[in-house]
Ligand SMILES: Nc1ncnc2c1ncn2[C@@H]1O[C@H](COP(=O)(O)OP(=O)(O)OP(=O)(O)O)[C@@H](O)[C@H]1O
């Protein structure tokens with residue numbers, strides 16, 4: 060699918076979207092509160108009919124972004140525009156109307172289906188809630204058939220299905236109101252690898268058939284690169300790199316994206332020795348590192364400073380903005396990866412000489 | 415749809431939820447015995463006037479010449495007075511049967527009121543959270559911390575001094591007062607369970623999914639959260655019933671519950687305590703019935719808990735090697 064520059068065809072736009080969660084320090088009566096910087100200054104656009112994949116480690120703020128887009132939580136600051144309309148602050152009837160146009164599919168298909176309702180009731184729920192006129196049971200039967208379930212499944216309870224079948228029910232529910240945008244938060248990561256492909260194919264077919272726009276979230280770049288037109292890489296609440304899927308996977312420009320790509324097992328011809336093995340843990344979003352949040356783990360920064368203990372001052376003190384690079388790519392890095400950078404050895408030197 | 419077949423993940427049709435519930439519920443012989451006992455007791459309580467007319471003794475009929483000896487002491491069980499007579503010469507068997515009516519009505523009605531209050535407030539507190547939750551929870555804590563029996567005695571004494579009752583006649587002595595007192599002191603237990611379960615249900619993805627669809631909070635509470643509370647509510651209700659029955663017996667035993675003209679097990683035990691050394695049957699029969707009824711409800715509560723808990727394996731499934 061073709062890579063489209065930002066146009067009027069844009070269905071979703073996030074501008075400087077930020078979410079901070081205040082969390083108690085645990086001291087009774089203490090006014091002092093810590094702040095989780097879950098999502099920090101996210102700006103992106105999604106073109107109608109395409110798929111944006113958001114990839115990043117656990118805790119990078121993917122789900123929080125999804126919950127803001129679906130208006131399940133309020134942004135701390137920034138705006139969300141859907142189809143040209145600022146939806147960050149709407150409520151009441153307008154929010155209800157919006158809910159018909161944006162749907163969400165959850166990661167854990169067993170948790171997202173009410174165990175006390177039959178598959179048919181679950182798929183009919185959006186129709187009931189929005190008082191859609193017409194024959195609901197007929198519509199439910201069509202939807203179930205479309206996602207690959209058979210009529211006798213309608214009267215069964217969620218626990219009687221396999222994980223893949225449950226996710227099909229979740230997808231049928233999301234389709235019921237004919238939405239334009241579907242947010243899929245880790246749609247296949249709870250499923251067996253063999254089942255994952257079936258679900259991804261189904262999503263692909265549905266997208267073409269109904270001209271759907273997807274925002275797919277996953278920690279698995281292998282999944283993301285299969286179905287995405289555009290990919291956004293998140294690290295500690297920020298987008299560090301964004302661009303057309305194939306270009307980004309073939310030539311990652313941010314050192315973190317390069318590490319992610321090198322760790323994706325399905326990458327052809329990739330061997331263990333070619334992995335960029337990052338040292339250390341992802342830092343706490345309560346106290347994100349100064350400057351570039353990736354600097355404590357960044358191998359490229361070591362190549363620049365020539366010292367495997369410290370990143371250069373630029374990286375430590377100044378936050379790199381997301382700036383346009385070649386072919387419509389956006390990168391947030393002072394020293395983007397170049398072809399002859401040996402990040403594998405640089406990363407190895409860091410982990411071999413910790414401190 | 416042929417895709418389904420190729421997936422190869424279609425599970426064998428599970429037993430219907432109802433069938434598997436019954437299989438698990440009746441797996442323990444003790445539960446079955448408890449069920450049978452309660453069924454017989456309920457039938458007997460309903461048919462009490464019929465039984466009385468068959469036997470030929472009313473619950474307040476006095477058989478002084480027949481059943482009191484020369485010293486005015488009651489006579490024990492015999493062919494026509496199976497459980498003997500009490501100090502006024504009344505048939506203990508018939509009174510025990512009538513007493514079952516009081517115990518069952520108090521147990522069921524008081525629990526019913528406590529469940530309605532506890533579930534409604536618990537659902538609101540758990541789902542809304544925040545200040546509403548704090549206020550309701552503190553209120554329930556205060557109720558639970560009250561020296562229950564002392565307060566009950568206080569209220570029932572205040573409302574029982576005259577037949578006009580208290581609160582301008584809204585509470586008159588007798589059955590209704592006992593039921594209200596018990597309900598007032600038992601709802602907080604139900605409240606706590608419902609609140610805690612709602613608190614965790616509120617965070618589930620299916621509640622989130624309902625919100626994303628656009629369902630109103632009230633409708634989510636009623637049609638998504640409440641159905642998932644049925645198991646704990648049913649199990650806990652079954653355990654509240656015997657508690658209420660015992661509570662009524664205490665109150666009546668202390669002379670503060672059901673008046674003597676209405677036969678009740680607590681009242682009979684009260685009388686028996688004065689005559690125990692000469693008339694054991696006055697204590698033993700109502701005591702046994704009270705014990706058996708309380709035990710039966712508790713067993714059923716345990717059985718329901720096992721049967722409604724999806725993690726309990728059915729008895730018939732093969733034991734896996736640990
Ligand atoms: N309601 C909340 N209160 C406080 N902190 C939160 C809340 N929700 C999320 N967080 C924190 O915000 C950060 C981002 O969380 P988020 O769930 O968005 O990450 P994620 O990328 O979806 O990760 P995962 O792959 O584990 O799902 C995490 O550190 C998380 O602990």
Ligand code: SF4
Nearest residue numbers: 351354357374392393
């Ligand atoms: S800005 Fe510096 S630390 Fe951050 S990714 Fe680029 S090179 Fe690494």
Ligand SMILES: [Mg+2]
Nearest residue numbers: 121122123244
């Ligand atoms: Mg997540």
